[in-house]
Amino acid sequence: MWQNLFIYLLAFSSGFAIxxxxxxxxxxLAPYFxxxxxxWGSIIAVFLLSLSLGYLIGGKFSTHLxxxxxxxxxxxxxxxTVTPIALFATPILELIFVNIEDTRYGSLVASVALFFIPTVILGMISPYSIRLLITDKEKSGQVAGVLYFVSTIGSALGTLMTSFYLVLWFEVNTIILFYCFLLMALGITSIILNHVFTASSKHQVRASA
Structure with a gap:
């Protein structure tokens, strides 16, 4: 029960961050392109393609224990992998800006360089979440529906929070680092809770025996 709620919370957080x-x-990208x-067409296309690849890889990855x-x-x-966006975006964008004159292709290459890898990994989260949540095949559709509902709500709130408030309160790099530390903290928490839940399950098995 608690593990499932935690997974929904993480799915919400990943949607928020994405x-x-x-x-x-x-x-x-605006100062350069x-x-x-x-x-925006370049950014959206790269995110969609990266997420779709992440869904594919995550689905395959989730089948192995x-x-x-x-x-x-x-x-x-x-x-x-989000960290370099805050630390190295300026030299990367300057290099691309100098070497690619057409802003269409320059922005596309820049979007790939900055966002492709982290977005692929973030895309892996949804199918992996579903795999962890499904215990009954007959309810798999319902579980997937709730998961995507929670994740999409997170995306909507992430959009509003970032565009309405965070950009007014903080510099862009500060917000990026916030998302970076948030994701890493949630990851570390998951690893710790894995040991807690595993130890609890072993204790229950021994008690029932």
Whole structure:
């Protein structure tokens, strides 16, 4: 029961982070490539393609002895790969800006360089969440529906919170680092809780025996 609630919380948080980072992508690229529609087209396309690849890989990964520990590692590494966006975006974008004159393709390459890897890992979270939550095949559709509902609510709130408040209160890099530390903290918490739940299960088995 508590494990399932925790997984829903993490799915909510991943949706929150994904949309927050995507929105900030426009602010990060704007000084170099502008903020026209093709800039947003590049960002959205890269996020969609990255997420779709993450769904595919995550679904495959979830078939191999899924555990809360492995689930936590997805969060930890997604946060870790978000870090370079805050630390190295400027030299990466300057290099791309100098070498690619067309802002359409420059923004596309920049979006791939900054957001592809972390978004693929974040995309792996949803199918892995579903695999951990499903204990009854007959309820798999219901579980998936609730999971995507929770994740999408997180995405909506992440969009509003980032665009309405966070960008007014903090610098872009500070917000990026916040998402980075949030994801890594949730990952570490998952790993710790995996040991707690595992120890509790072993204790119950011994007590019943």
């Amino acid at each position: 949309m927050g980072i995507e929105l900030l992508g426009g602010r990060i 502008g903020s026209s529609i093709h800039i 899924p555990t809360l520990k492995k689930y936590g590692l997805l969060f930890f590494f997604s946060g870790l």
